[in-house]
Amino acid sequence: MSFFNKILASIGIGGAKVDTKLEKSEYTAGEMIRGQVEIYGGSTEQQIDSIYLTVYTTFIRETDDRKHTDYAAVKHHKLNEPFKIGANETKSIPFSMELPIDTPITYGNTRVWVATGLDIKNAADPGDKDYIEVRPTNMAAAILEEVEQLGFRLRQVECEQASKRLGSRYPFIQEFEFVPTSGPFRGKLDELEVMFLAQTKEKAELLIQVDRKARGLGGLLAEAFEMDETHVRLTVMSQDVPRLNETLKGVISKYA
Structure with a gap:
């Protein structure tokens, strides 16, 4: 693979991509989230140091008497050990992780989502975001x-x-x-x-x-x-x- 293609992959052009497919979109706080993380190789072989899943939620932060929408993580989950994915190769990795029992419920303006990221050395992170509905315990x-x-x-x-x-x-x-x-x-x-x-x-x-x-x-x-x-x-x-x-x-x- 040419040096030029490696440079493009490092900035996210022609690099590996990720797509998380959840078993469903609605969960009760404390329930197990299951699904598949699919990784699609780009135009060159790449080293994937880790796949990580993070559950985020929105919240209101007040600064200088002004309100802003911010976000915070409620759960981090590392999925795998390092591996390589070849050019145009596809890998599918099943996962399960527990949604914290104190995850906010998605009512009103509150949003909760699962973010998926690939830790790729010297390359852009091709992230993915999946919104979920969270019901109370x-x-x-x-x-x-x-x-x-x-x-x-x-x-x-x-x-x-x-x-x-x-x-x-x-x-x-x-x-x-x-x-x-x-x-x-x-x-x-x-x-x-x-x-x-x-x-x-x-x-x-x-x-x-x-x-x-x-x-x-x-x-x-x-x-x-x-x-x-x-x-x-x-x-x-x-x-x-x-x-x-x-x-x-x-x-x-x-x-x-």
Whole structure:
């Protein structure tokens, strides 16, 4: 192969390409993602040092009072050992990797995708991107459903930059913003925010923000200085789910 073709391959012209084919496009957080990574050789033989899969999500970062959409990785997965792919050769490599149980759900503006890259020495990375839909775990779904059963409507879901004091393992946290439309908290709260600090199959660590409705001058002043908001940490175990409605109602009532 000519030196000229090698130079072109190094800048991505006539070089190897990659295409990931997922088994499906919708997953529950914590589920296994399976598929095939297909590598197509270019016009010259190339050394592939590694194939890597990364799960990314979007989040909102605030800088100088302006909001920007950023992205962060929630999972890295190396697929193989180094190998060579010949000119015009095709290789197919099956894979399986676990989607983290705390992967954000794809609701509202939140996007999640699997990015595939080839680590090729002295060459451009011919990446590939596949968007997926992510559904909540059974535990998370049960918690969100019980909040709605208390008369709240889910208004917005967004991943926002996380404060370091929250101890999140990601630079973001997903917030579920509810408004009371019926039930015991209508007229008492402006909104209720639920955040999942950590999750396993058997346990969820929650941060609940109770935002009280302003009442009178004192309430307006409290709202102006954000003193009308109370943050409550709550641990929910799988065995707590049957009594979850009563538990949530008690916690929210205490600060409403």
